[in-house]
Amino acid sequence: MGGLLYKDYLAVKAKKIVYIILALTVLFAVLRIVLPGGDNENSEGYTYDALMWVFPALLVFAGIGIPSAWTKALIAGDEKKQTQAVIKSLPLGKNTLIASKYIFTGVTVYALLSAEIIWCTIYSSFAGNNSFYSLIEVLTSFLIIFSSASILIAGVELPFFITIGSKKATTVKTALLEFLFLLVIAYLFFGNIDALGNFDLFDFIEWAKTHDFEINVTAVLMPVISSAFFYLSYRLTCRLNKNREADYD
Numbered sequence: 001m002g003g004l005l006y007k008d009y010l011a012v013k014a015k016k017i018v019y020i021i022l023a024l025t026v027l028f029a030v031l032r033i034v035l036p037g038g039d040n041e042n043s044e045g046y047t048y049d050a051l052m053w054v055f056p057a058l059l060v061f062a063g064i065g066i067p068s069a070w071t072k073a074l075i076a077g078d079e080k081k082q083t084q085a086v087i088k089s090l091p092l093g094k095n096t097l098i099a100s101k102y103i104f105t106g107v108t109v110y111a112l113l114s115a116e117i118i119w120c121t122i123y124s125s126f127a128g129n130n131s132f133y134s135l136i137e138v139l140t141s142f143l144i145i146f147s148s149a150s151i152l153i154a155g156v157e158l159p160f161f162i163t164i165g166s167k168k169a170t171t172v173k174t175a176l177l178e179f180l181f182l183l184v185i186a187y188l189f190f191g192n193i194d195a196l197g198n199f200d201l202f203d204f205i206e207w208a209k210t211h212d213f214e215i216n217v218t219a220v221l222m223p224v225i226s227s228a229f230f231y232l233s234y235r236l237t238c239r240l241n242k243n244r245e246a247d248y249d
Helices: 002-011 014-034 044-052 054-079 081-089 096-125 131-141 143-164 166-190 201-210 212-240
Strands: none
Touching: 002 014, 002 054, 002 096, 014 044, 014 054, 014 096, 044 054, 044 131, 054 096, 054 131, 054 143, 054 166, 096 131, 096 143, 096 212, 131 143, 131 201, 131 212, 143 166, 143 212, 201 212
């Protein structure tokens, strides 16, 4: 299993991503120390807070999509003839290869969650007591919910990619994304966009503070729901592929 996980790690070129995130983490920490925040809206520190909150926010929202972006690479590597020959020669259990994809995805989501917590903590540790500090605190409270959403997305994608192959599954995924894009365009043309125009980050902070209990309950329930769904997705994928070899023909 360890060898399969390392193979998946290399297949998605995760080593490069890890080095980039580590380097950016060090750089962000240095910048945050050199450019500390401030309480006063007219202070230089407040300006630094206003500029730098974007960086942890970008990592958080990018982290939602990274596991999904790697799904094709995880499966495509096993579809190569050379890889198929190696897999067939290994004393693997029937569902070991499938389990490795699910475990690798889970580990990836956990690693990204850890990085996001570190970035938010670095920001908050040197921020002033201002609205941007509150914004990152609210964002931190949603981290587990966002990570659970990544698990749910993977639980939907993996059965398709493993069962019908990376090319066909990518076609289906692209079609669904295009359909969602068309829905967004249709809403922009025919929907009520006043709500979007009036959206304010600081109103969102007040909303989050008002619904703090509901957010905490969701943060507790979402990992349980997503983990259960992820396991059921794994069992479904095993059942769909119970009569197939591990070559993904």
